[in-house]
Amino acid sequence: MHAIVAIKQVPDTSNVRIDPETGTLIREGVPAIINPYDIHAVEAAVQLKEQFGGRVTVITMGPPKAAEALIECIEQGADRAILLTDRKFGGADTLATSYVLAHAIEALNAEWPADIILFGKQAIDGDTAQVGPGVAVRLQIPLITYAIAIESFDPVARTAVVHRRIEQGVEVLQTRLPVLLTVEKEIAPVRRAPLPRMITAARYQPEVWTAETPVAFDPRQIGLKGSPTVVGKAYTPAPRAGGAIVTVADCGVEAAVARALEVMGILDTVRSSVAASAGVEVA
Amino acid sequence: MPDRLSYDAIVVGGGPAGTAAALVMARGGLSVIQIERGRFAGAKNIFGGVFYTHALADVLPDYWERKPPFERPVTEQGYWMLSPDSALRIMHKSEQYRQEPAGAYTVLRARFDPWFAAQAVEAGALLITRTTVTRLLKDARGFVIGVDTDRPDGQVYAPIVIIAEGVNNLLTRQAGLIASDLPPRYVALSVKEYLSMPPKELQARFGLAGPREGVAIDIFGDATLGLPGTAFLYTDQAGISIGVGMLLEEFVCHRLRPYDVLARFKNHPVIRPYLEGSESREYGAHLIPEMGYDRMPRLAGNGVMVAGDAAGMVDALHREGTNLAIIAGKAAAETALAAHEQGDFSAAFLSRYRRDLEASFVLKDMKQYRHMTDFLDSTPGFMGTYANLLNDAALRYFTAHGIPKRSMEREIVSLLRERRSFTGIAWDMLKLMRAMRG
Known part of the structure; x- marks a missing residue:
């Protein structure tokens, strides 16, 4: 069994503040952590390895500092870690990022085809939840988002049953392998790493892949060049003014609706017609 | 195995x-x-x-x-003795400190x-x-x-x-x-804040010529309500470390809350202007063994x-x-x-x-x-009494009252005697010397 997990190092947004003047994140002095959903994806992969044998490979794209997050994955039981780092990868949006990760996974598949690929459901810094699905589409494999449990996994029959969270409840899906999951934290509780794993990880050096070697990436599809997304404007919305409370028991439903529409500044015509039909005098 | x-x-x-x-x-x-x-x-x-x-x-x-x-290198250091509304400062600045x-x-x-x-x-x-x-x-x-x-x-x-x-x-x-475990008499509690401030502003306030100069000040007297202990104020690259340390026992005996003592110190009329406009970035407390x-x-x-x-x-x-x-x-x-x-x-x-x-x-x-803690313990008023005394004496010395200097000197002497008898002072100094000599 070969599981590939894609992770991201993010600023600890529980510590982050917004610069009131520029509207951007103040990253200075904010500790970097592994994206909280991603470590659960690693744990789920490690549990599959414990059951079926095989290997867990972790990949990330980021600055050299992101090696810290990979080492944390080695602590949790991953076997191999690859850091995709190059100035040419910088400034990537979700489109360029999904290209780089998909291309790297294809290279890994050539060595040992992955049975399952795992992502966290989203990164807490951007919250787009687009990169995992983007990679699934590029690899042309089934995608299951918001996965909360792997009910069964059969690397021989090449099928799995996965539970995913939907608004109304839980969807139970059977899929063929390989499959790509983006996971919620419930997929697997993170266990405390044993001391021998900590020692292995402290000595571990992630493999570094650049834009050219050992895999060549298409220069037009990576970094800023490969990123069509434009951020028009980032701003903090003004706090909403307090609403008005209209007690229905005091004035009846129609009057209450009329008052509500008035407060919201809805069209005069609506207001007067509601008022007329309700026989309410509009001040 | x-x-x-x-x-x-x-x-x-x-x-x-x-x-x-x-x-x-x-x-x-x-x-x-x-x-x-x-x-x-x-x-x-x-x-x-x-x-x-x-x-x-x-x-x-x-x-x-x-x-x-x-x-920052410490290029200026010394002591401030605080009374409730004044400070007598003894600072040492030297070119000798500037070599890195x-x-x-x-x-x-x-x-x-x-x-x-x-x-x-x-x-x-x-x-x-x-x-x-x-x-x-x-x-x-x-x-x-x-x-x-x-x-x-x-x-x-x-x-x-x-x-x-x-x-x-x-x-x-x-x-x-x-x-x-250490008894509260032999553990100090230091409560400390890190306040950030742009380096230029920091340098202007403390009279520093640039980023390669810094100040370290230890502060006694009213900073700890006259109780045994010290406060401190150090300049960092883009901020100030400020805090108060006292024996745990003092906090307990006088029912003091560490954060109240620090807040009171920061609000002292001599201290406050140095901190204005700074932003609190870190607040914490730590024990220091003084056994x-x-x-x-x-x-x-x-x-x-x-x-x-x-x-x-x-x-x-x-x-x-x-x-x-x-x-x-x-x-x-x-x-x-x-x-x-x-x-x-x-x-x-x-x-x-x-x-x-x-x-x-x-x-x-x-x-x-080895006897320092016991000395301060047995002379509880030491810091407060002398810090106030020095400030009061300085005030009289530096003020022109239109009275003869001789009477001013007498006033200072009687001030001393009011607070502490000559034998008391002699005794304190003797004890201090003994504690310092070991």
Whole structure:
């Protein structure tokens, strides 16, 4: 069994503040952590390895500092870690990022085809939840988002049953392998790493892949060049003014609706017609 | 047991004592595992204060080329004596302080300790973070042979364990090196804030010519409500470290809340203008062992040594501790190297560590100031009385009243006598001198 997990190092947004003047994140002095959903994806992969044998490979794209997050994955039981780092990868949006990760996974598949690929459901810094699905589409494999449990996994029959969270409840899906999951934290509780794993990880050096070697990436599809997304404007919305409370028991439903529409500044015509039909005098 | 984890030495703690020990042992060719409970070395520390470089040079002669994360060289230092509305300041500024590497730098240990730990790792020590040592492992003879941690399969073995666990001396007690927890009379609580400020503004306020100048001020008197203790104010690269330290017992006896004491100090009319417009970035409190020479733990047992705060290595009078810890960590490491050479890890052999420290300034200074805490304890009004006295005298001296100077002098003298009799003053000074002489 070969599981590939894609992770991201993010600023600890529980510590982050917004610069009131520029509207951007103040990253200075904010500790970097592994994206909280991603470590659960690693744990789920490690549990599959414990059951079926095989290997867990972790990949990330980021600055050299992101090696810290990979080492944390080695602590949790991953076997191999690859850091995709190059100035040419910088400034990537979700489109360029999904290209780089998909291309790297294809290279890994050539060595040992992955049975399952795992992502966290989203990164807490951007919250787009687009990169995992983007990679699934590029690899042309089934995608299951918001996965909360792997009910069964059969690397021989090449099928799995996965539970995913939907608004109304839980969807139970059977899929063929390989499959790509983006996971919620419930997929697997993170266990405390044993001391021998900590020692292995402290000595571990992630493999570094650049834009050219050992895999060549298409220069037009990576970094800023490969990123069509434009951020028009980032701003903090003004706090909403307090609403008005209209007690229905005091004035009846129609009057209450009329008052509500008035407060919201809805069209005069609506207001007067509601008022007329309700026989309410509009001040 | 074929796959049990074994090293030549285990170091508990990622502070200066532990890191100095790990660094020296790793350079000496031992396999070393250093275990730190925080997320990184220095994570459990709130120290923002003065760091003396002589100790660092002792373990890392080329430290300057390794770009330590110092804040500012201390180019001006001294004392402020506060009365409720005044301050008498004695500051020393000198060109001698401006040559770098300087003898003293302000340092934020949350930045410094990770750098120092990285030097030990580079020398070959294995640093394991986020892991707490829960107990010592002993063999049938009672020799310490390893430690257990809070991780699965968490036991690790070595013939020598150096405890540098800091002020909460759980393992030191377990090793039987000290009988009990520290009584509140011999532990200070320091409550501290880091306030950020643009460097230009900071330099203008403190009269600093640029980023290569800094101030370290120790403050007495009203800062601690006249009680034994000190306050401090140090300039960092882009901020101020400010805090108040008093014996835990004082907080308890006078029903004081540490944060109230700090807030009151920050609001003092002389202090407040220096802080205005700054932004609070970090707030915390930490215990400082001030047990003194006579109540220190035994420094070595069978298979074990203790260094740094855990051993009470603090010179409160000169706000030294980090440098004592580094020297002690190095001395323990050298003893460990010798023990490996001889194959002897007994308490008798390891007592060499204490002998080395007795010969160095570490225990010489601690011995000299062994009665300091008791002096302040037996002279509780000392700080407050004299700080107020000095300020009142200064006010009269510097004010033109239109009265003859002779009467002004008499007024000052009678002021003295009101507050404290001549024999009282003589007695205080005699006691102080005795306490200073050791």
